[in-house]
Amino acid sequence: MSTSPKTAQQDWQVYDREELRSSIAVATGSRSEVLLGLDNVHCAACVARVRKSIQDLVPDPQVDLSSRTLRLSHDPARLPLSQLLQRLDQAGFSPQVLAQDGGAQREAKANRQSLARIGIAVIGAMQVMMLAWPGYFGEGQDDAGIAMLMRWAQLILATPVVFYSGWPFLQGAWQALRTRSVNMDVPVAASLLIAWGASTLRVLLGAGDLYFDAATMFVMLLGGGRYLEGRTRAVAGARLRLLAARRALTAVREDAQGQGESVPIARLALGDVLRVAPGETLPADGELLDDFAALDESLLSGEARPVTHHRGEVLAAGSLNVGAGVLRLRVSTLGQGTMLSHITRLLAQAQAHKPKLQLIADRIAGRFVLIILALALLGAGLWWHAGADKALSVALAVLVASCPCALSLATPAVFAAAASRLAGRGVLLANPAALERVQEVQAVLFDKTGTLTHNALQLQILQPLAALDETSCRRIVAALERDLPHPIARALAQPEVAGAQDVRLDARGGVSGSVDGADYWLGAPEHSGCELSAYRAQLDAQPEATWLLLRRDQQPLALLALSAVLRSEARETVAALQSEGLRVELLSGDGQAPTEALAQRVGIGAWRARQTPEQKLARLRELQQHQEKVMAVGDGSNDAPFLAAADVALAMPSGTALAQARADAILIGDSLQGIVALRQVSAASRKRIRENLSWAFVYNLVMLPLALGGLLTPWLAALGMSLSSLIVVSNALRLGAGGATRSS
């Protein structure tokens, strides 16, 4: 993430300090494990270079290409972290130390555990099936000894499946019952315990039908469904964890001379004055020193609209600055507490977050469960005249047949397959629910800089107009733009130049500030208020460039031209979207001429230049009022409101944290072709979900009366359930197959 403030002094030794260690490292014995973010890692060859650069120091570094992180474990006493960081920095990877709270480890452990539970369930269920099979046809019954051996073998195999693999269901049911409520785990646990208990009793007695096959298959299929569902959620959670981690360690502090310098948060003291650029997170609680500030506190309070705070109010760490300018605050609460507790809250929230469909399912589940239990009792009552054995068998068959196994697998299996398919094509799906909406989209709104063009702007021309020479102008410009998150600032800022004072963005996108005691303004020439006729010819000669004018008081000092490189796939992507009948528009904060030139080059007829975030939002709302579903593609913090309001929001991987936190999907392949892939996969998965849901629904509808009528034995019910679940899963997996092109 290139927006993270570069530390002015590359003082890596700060990370060796004890006070930071607890927030960046997870200790395992004498070694500690750290997570680093890396820049310039795009492909497998880069991964190999990373490994090579530190091979002699760390034998087994884990590089993750999709999140661009490096996880390594080292012994701080023998190998200081700073040495590793320095090595990586020299190799050109600009390492960023990420905050850790052990959450990722806990998650990995939980993931391993559920995988182990499923593995055991699959092995056990298969074996129990094989052993039960002869019994279905009355074979092997003539030898009483063998028959008994096979019954005992089933008991031995089924017990770990029910109590180890099925533990989450038993636990969930117990927790629900203890609070005097019911959930979906209750009928599952009931059928597991009834089937296992009755069968065990019959093994001991040496006579009667066994239901171990039904019980184990039940655990295997339900466990599999839950695992898949959990995985998709975990992907989004991991991404959020990374976003949170990236923000946590440094802050821009103003020193006594009013200069901004990047420091680790651990070094902050009460009363320090901090600067927070637009799109950045507040690193500590503090009192606002400006007249007012707009903050996005949605990650803390859930309130989606920006909240305006006034001078003197205490702002909460973790809020995002969504105002137009840099805000200043005086630190009022400190310690590890503020930021880390925020991260913890953020993660807990992300993990507890359930998809809307799931919430509705949970709400009706309570009533549904009672109906299932009542039906099972009804079945037992109806068949009581045929003996307790038959009654038990009917009750079990009803419990198994009414279990919405296939129904519960129908959507998560498709989402999981779609997410993995998309990851291979450079799209990280952060919000699976958005997959359905992608299909309904009728309009696509693009941001320009960083989205249709590559993120990095380049300074092409710097022409002094007055007494100041090129070098001095360059320094002033760098100072003004130093702490801003906009792409223009990234092209102009220089890490070694100290920031200007009183940096302010005005409503027309200009930035003003004072450098060495003099006030400067930098912005679009049209807004400078200066007489431009002398330069008109030059400006018109390069309309696609972004021109800036630097002035002191009213005197023009220099003209600058920045230009961005158009993404090679932009034209193709736009054409593909238009050929599907979508309305494609370009909304740019940039000037008229460059926007028009770019729109022509990519083939977009409808474009708007000089758009403020409010105007972008207004255009989006206008389309939505005409019942159009809108997809927004953007990257910067000035796109945040517009991304948040869009029906489907896509962010570029180089975008600010704010833009990414709001996006439904992130184009991690850094290619616009991900949009086309997203549309294709979305269309396919919508079809699969419909097929799956209708199949599962029909299946349950047909099976239930059969079970109540006593026509279905528990093993037949379990077999039917497995087949139906298998159909649903293989149907979902068809998504992942075929043409799996991988971007690297």
Add this chain to the structure above:
Amino acid sequence: MEALYILIPLGLTIIFAAGAALIWAIHSGQFENLEQAERLGLDDE
């Protein structure tokens, strides 16, 4: 048929060994990052 008196217990033993091996493999992290491992393997050629 008498062979079953040996084969079934033997089968059970093997199954439990397989289960234990699976749990060990999972907890030593062999099933993590499968997609990336595949990608790296292909590109190293």
